[in-house]
Amino acid sequence: xxxxxxxxxxxxxxxxxxxxxxxxxxxxxxxxxxxxxxxxxxxxxxxxxxxxxxxxxxxxxxxxxxxxxxxxxxxxxxxxxxxxxxxxxxxxxxxxxxxxxxxxxxxxxxxxxxxxxxxxxxxxxxxxxxxxxxxxxxxxxxxxxxxxxxxxxxxxxxxxxxxxxxxxxxxxxxxxxxxxxxxxxxxxxxxxxxxxxxxxxxxxxxxxxxxxxxxxxxxxxxxxxxxxxxxxxxxxxxxxxxxxxxxxxxxxxxxxxxxxxxxxxxxxxxxxxxxxxxxxxxxxxxxxxx
Amino acid sequence: xxxxxxxxxxxxxxxxxxxxxxxxxxxxxxxxxxxxxxxxxxxxxxxxxxxxxxxxxxxxxxxxxxxxxxxxxxxxxxxxxxxxxxxxxxxxxxxxxxxxxxxxxxxxxxxxxxxxxxxxxxxxxxxxxxxxxxxxxxxxxxxxxxxxxxxxxxxxxxxxxxxxxxxxxxxxxxxxxxxxxxxxxxxxxxxxxxxxxxxxxxxxxxxxxxxxxxxxxxxxxxxxxxxxxxxxxxxxxxxxxxxxxxxxxxxxxxxxxxxxxxxxxxxxxxxxxxxxxxxxxxxxxxxxxxxxxxxxxxxxxxxxxxxxxxxxxxxxxxxxxxxxxxxxxxxxxxxxxxxxxxxxxxxxxxxxxxxxxxxxxxxxxxxxxxxxxxxxxxxxxxxxxxxxxxxxxxxxxxxxxxxxxxxxxxxxxxxxxxxxxxxxxxxxxxxxxxxxxxxxxxxxxxxxxxxxxxxxxxxxxxxxxxxxxxxxxxxxxxxxxxxxxxxxxxxxxxxxxxxxxxxxxxxxxxxxx
Numbered sequence: 001x002x003x004x005x006x007x008x009x010x011x012x013x014x015x016x017x018x019x020x021x022x023x024x025x026x027x028x029x030x031x032x033x034x035x036x037x038x039x040x041x042x043x044x045x046x047x048x049x050x051x052x053x054x055x056x057x058x059x060x061x062x063x064x065x066x067x068x069x070x071x072x073x074x075x076x077x078x079x080x081x082x083x084x085x086x087x088x089x090x091x092x093x094x095x096x097x098x099x100x101x102x103x104x105x106x107x108x109x110x111x112x113x114x115x116x117x118x119x120x121x122x123x124x125x126x127x128x129x130x131x132x133x134x135x136x137x138x139x140x141x142x143x144x145x146x147x148x149x150x151x152x153x154x155x156x157x158x159x160x161x162x163x164x165x166x167x168x169x170x171x172x173x174x175x176x177x178x179x180x181x182x183x184x185x186x187x188x189x190x191x192x193x194x195x196x197x198x199x200x201x202x203x204x205x206x207x208x209x210x211x212x213x214x215x216x217x218x219x220x221x222x223x224x225x226x227x228x229x230x231x232x233x234x235x236x237x238x239x240x241x242x243x244x245x246x247x248x249x250x251x252x253x254x255x256x257x258x259x260x261x262x263x264x265x266x267x268x269x270x271x272x273x274x275x276x277x278x279x280x281x282x283x284x285x286x287x288x289x290x
Numbered sequence: 291x292x293x294x295x296x297x298x299x300x301x302x303x304x305x306x307x308x309x310x311x312x313x314x315x316x317x318x319x320x321x322x323x324x325x326x327x328x329x330x331x332x333x334x335x336x337x338x339x340x341x342x343x344x345x346x347x348x349x350x351x352x353x354x355x356x357x358x359x360x361x362x363x364x365x366x367x368x369x370x371x372x373x374x375x376x377x378x379x380x381x382x383x384x385x386x387x388x389x390x391x392x393x394x395x396x397x398x399x400x401x402x403x404x405x406x407x408x409x410x411x412x413x414x415x416x417x418x419x420x421x422x423x424x425x426x427x428x429x430x431x432x433x434x435x436x437x438x439x440x441x442x443x444x445x446x447x448x449x450x451x452x453x454x455x456x457x458x459x460x461x462x463x464x465x466x467x468x469x470x471x472x473x474x475x476x477x478x479x480x481x482x483x484x485x486x487x488x489x490x491x492x493x494x495x496x497x498x499x500x501x502x503x504x505x506x507x508x509x510x511x512x513x514x515x516x517x518x519x520x521x522x523x524x525x526x527x528x529x530x531x532x533x534x535x536x537x538x539x540x541x542x543x544x545x546x547x548x549x550x551x552x553x554x555x556x557x558x559x560x561x562x563x564x565x566x567x568x569x570x571x572x573x574x575x576x577x578x579x580x581x582x583x584x585x586x587x588x589x590x591x592x593x594x595x596x597x598x599x600x601x602x603x604x605x606x607x608x609x610x611x612x613x614x615x616x617x618x619x620x621x622x623x624x625x626x627x628x629x630x631x632x633x634x635x636x637x638x639x640x641x642x643x644x645x646x647x648x649x650x651x652x653x654x655x656x657x658x659x660x661x662x663x664x665x666x667x668x669x670x671x672x673x674x675x676x677x678x679x680x681x682x683x684x685x686x687x688x689x690x691x692x693x694x695x696x697x698x699x700x701x702x703x704x705x706x707x708x709x710x711x712x713x714x715x716x717x718x719x720x721x722x723x724x725x726x727x728x729x730x731x732x733x734x735x736x737x738x739x740x741x742x743x744x745x746x747x748x749x750x751x752x753x754x755x756x757x758x759x760x761x762x763x764x765x766x767x768x769x770x771x772x773x774x775x776x777x778x779x780x781x782x783x784x785x786x787x788x789x790x791x792x793x794x795x796x797x798x799x800x801x802x803x
Contacts, residue, residue, distance in 0.1 A: 017592065021590070021592050021593060024587045024590060024593055025593070027587060028587060028588065028593075028599050031584065031603075031664075032599065032602045032603075034661070035602060035603055035606050035661070035665075036602065036606075038614055038617055038618050038621065039606070039609065039614070041617070041621070041627060042613070042617050054620060054623065054625050054626060055625075055630070056625060056626070056627060056629065056630020056631070056633070056634065057627070057630060057634075058627060096494075097494060097495045097498065098495075100491040100492065100494060100495055101491075101492065101495040103491065104488045104491045104492050108487070108488040110488055120499070122783070123499075123503055123504065123507065125718070125779050125782045125783050125786065126507050126775065126778075126779050127722055127753075127754055127757060127775050127778050127779070128503075129724065129754060129757060129758060129761075129775075130506075130507070130510045130757065130771065130772065130775035131502075131503070131506035131507060131509075131510055132761075133510065133513075133761055133768050133771070134436070134506045134509050134510060135502070135506060137432060138436070155502075156502065158498065159498035159499070159501065159502035159503075160498055160499055160502045160503040161495075161498070162495030162496065162498060162499050163499060163503065189480075189483050189484040189487075190483060190484050190485070190487035191483035191484065191487055194487075215608075215610070218610040219610040219611045219612050219725070221612055221725060221728070221729065222724060222725075222728075222758065226762070237610075238610065238612040241612070241613070241616070242612065242616060242729070245616055245620065250620075254620070257616070257617075258617075261613040261617065264610060264613060265608075265609045265610065265613055268608055268609070268610060269605065269608040269609055271608075272605075272607070272608030273601075273605065273608065276601075276604060279604075279607075280604070280669055283666065283669050283670060284669060284670055284672070284673030284674075
C-alpha cells in the first residue's frame with residue numbers, strides 16, 4: 001500500500017517536472033523568437049525592392065539587391081572605412097594601454113597605487129560627455145575634426161582607455177603571485193617576468209580586450225557625431241545610418257538603412273561568435289570582482 | 291533610535307523587521323554624512339601637516355647640506371652632475387630650462403590673463419582700401435582658460451620635480467657619508483625595466499588620462515563659473531568671463547521666467563532628475579531579476595540544448611547597439627511593424643501611441659531596455675549561479691523547502707551579496723545611459739512646460755541626454771551643460787558613497803565564504 005502511494009507520488013512528481021520543463025521550453029522558445037525577430041526583420045527588409053519607406057509588413061513583395069547596390073552610390077563605403085580603421089587602430093593601442101595599466105595595478109605595490117585607483121573611480125563619475133565640448137575645440141585647432149575625424153576619434157578613444165582597467169586587473173589578480181616571485185628569485189627582471197611568464201598566460205584577457213576595443217567604435221555615436229560635425233566624409237557608420245532615419249530622409253533611406261545595418265552587423269557578429277568564449281569569461285569574471 | 295540586539299531582532303515580525311531596517315538605514319544617513327565631513331577634515335589636517343613636514347625637511351636639507359646641495363636649490367640637477375650622476379642631472383636641468391623658457395615665453399601671459407579671461411574682444415575697423423569692415427580677433431578666452439589650467443598643471447609638476455631634486459641631494463649626501471657608491475645612469479635605465487618598471491608601464495596610460503580626462507574635466511568644471519556659450523565663444527564673437535555662482539543660482543532657483551506655462555530651472559531639473567532615478571531603478575532591477583530568471587531557466591536540470599539558448603541570446607550582444615536600437619525604435623513607430631501587425635490581426639483599431647504618449651513612451655523604453663540587457667545579465671548571473679554550493683540546496687530540500695523558498699532563502703541572498711557592487715555600478719551606469727534613450731526616443735515626446743526653461747526637454751530625457759541637448763542646441767549654453775554635469779556628478783557620488791557603505795558584501799566580507 002505504502003509502496004503504491006510512493007510510486008504514485010513519484011509519478012506525480014515526474015508529471016509535475018515534465019510540466020515545468022515543458023513550460024520552460026515554451027518560455028525559452030518564446031524569448032528566442034522575441035530576441036531574434038528584429039534581426040530577422042532587418043534582414044528581410046533589406047531585400048525589399050517595391051518601396052523604400054517604412055511599411056507595416058515584414059516579408060518583401062519583391063525581392064532584390066537594389067538596396068545594397070544603392071549603398072555604394074552614397075558615402076556609406078567611406079563611413080565603413082572610417083569606422084573600420086578607427087576600430088582596428090583603437091583595438092591595438094587600447095589593448096596595450098589597458099594591459100599596462102591593469103598589470104601594474106594588479107602586480108606592483110607602490111605608494112600612489114591606492115590614491116590613483118580612487119582618483120580614477122572619482123573621474124569615472126563625471127559624465128564623460130561633458131568633456132566633448134573642449135575636446136572638440138582642441139581637435140578642431142589640430143585639424144582633426146569634420147572630414148579628418150578619424151585620427152581625432154582614435155585619439156579620444158585610446159587616450160583615456162586606461163580608466164577601463166577593472167576587468168583585466170581582475171584577471172591578473174587570479175594569476176598566482178608565487179610565479180612572479182619564483183622568477184624574481186632566479187634573477188629575472190620585472191620586464192622579463194611580464195614577457196616570459198605573465199603574457200603567455202594572458203591570452204584570454206588579451207583577446208577579450210582586443211574584442212571589446214574593436215567592437216566599441218562600431219557603436220560609438222555621441223563623440224563621432226560631435227567630431228564629424230555634419231561633414232559626411234568624417235562620419236562613422238553609426239552617425240551616417242542615424243542620419244538616414246531623420247524625418248526628411250527616412251522615406252527614401254529606410255530600406256537602405258536595413259541593408260547598411262546588415263553589412264555592419266555581419267563581420268562584427270562573426271568575429272564575436274568566433275571569440276565568444278573569451279568574451280563570456282571576461283564578462284562573468286569582471287562582474288564578480290565588481 | 292533604539293538598537294536591537296540580534297536576538298531581539300529575530301523576535302520581531304516580518305513587517306517590524308522591514309520597518310526597523312528602513313529606520314536604521316535612514317538614521318545612519320546623518321552619521322554617514324558626518325563621517326564624510328570628518329574624513330574631509332582629517333584629509334585637510336593631514337595635508338597641512340604634510341606641508342609643514344616637507345617645509346621643515348627642505349629647510350634642514352638646505353642648512354645641513356654642502357655647497358653642491360645648496361646650489362642645487364637654484365640650479366636643479368647640479369648636485370647630481372657634481373656627484374657624477376650625469377643622466378639624472380641633465381634631465382633635471384633640461385626640465386628647469388624648459389620650464390623657465392615656457393613661463394617667460396607663454397606661461398606668464400596665460401597666467402596673467404586667467405583672472406580676466408581676456409580683455410579685448412574682436413574689433414571691427416573700417417578699411418579704406420577695400421571699403422569694407424575688417425574684423426580683427428584679439429584675445430581668446432577659450433585658449434586663456436585652457437592654457438591657464440595647463441600652466442598651473444605645469445607649475446605643480448615643476449614644484450614636485452624640484453622637491454624630488456632636493457630630496458635626491460639629501461639622499462646622495464647620506465649614501466656618500468656611509469661610503470657607498472651612487473647609482474649610475476646605466477643603473478637608472480636598468481631599474482626602469484626592473485624595480486621602477488611600474489613607472490615605465492604607467493607613463494603612457496597616465497599621460498593619456500591626464501591630458502584627455504583630467505584636464506578636460508577641470509576645464510569643464512571651471513566653465514560652470516563662466517558665461518561661455520554660443521554667443522560668448524571667447525574668440526569669434528564675444529569674450530566670456532567669470533560670473534561666480536550665477537549659473538548655479540539660475541539652475542537651482544524656483545522662480546519661473548515670464549510668460550504663461552513657463553517653468554523654473556529647478557522644477558525642470560527636479561522633473562528630469564526624478565525620471566532619471568526612476569528609469570535607473572527599473573532599468574537595473576528589471577534586467578537583473580529577469581536576467582537571473584532566464585539564466586536559471588537555462589541552467590535547470592533536464593533542459594536540453596543549453597548552449598543553443600545561450601548562443602541565441604549572446605548573439606544579440608554582438609550586433610552594434612545603434613542598429614538594434616534604431617531599428618526597434620522604428621518598429622514601435624506609428625506606422626511601424628508592431629502596430630501594423632496588431633492592426634492586421636484585428637486586435638486594435640488605431641495605432642498604439644508607443645512614442646507619442648508620455649507614460650507609454652516611458653514604459654516602452656524600460657521594456658525595450660529589458661530586451662537589450664537580459665543577455666548580459668544572463669551571462670553574468672549564469673557564472674555566479676553555478677558557484678552556489680549545491681549542498682545548500684540539498685539540505686534545504688531535505689528540510690522540505692519548495693522551489694520558491696529555496697530561491698528567496700538561498701539563491702537571492704547569495705546573488706545579492708555577490709553582485710551588490712555590480713548592481714551599484716549598473717545603477718549609476720543606467721543613470722548615464724545615453725545610447726538607449728537617445729537612439730530610441732531622442733527624449734520624445736516633448737514636455738512643453740519643462741522645455742520652456744531650457745531647450746527641448748522630453749518626457750523620456752535623462753539628465754545626460756538633456757546635457758547633450760543643451761550643448762548641441764541652438765544657444766549652446768555650455769555653462770549650463772557644465773552645471774548639469776557637476777550636479778550629475780554630485781548625485782552619482784552621493785548615491786555611490788551611501789550605498790557602498792551599506793552594502794553587505796563590504797560590511798561582512800566573511801559571509802558566504
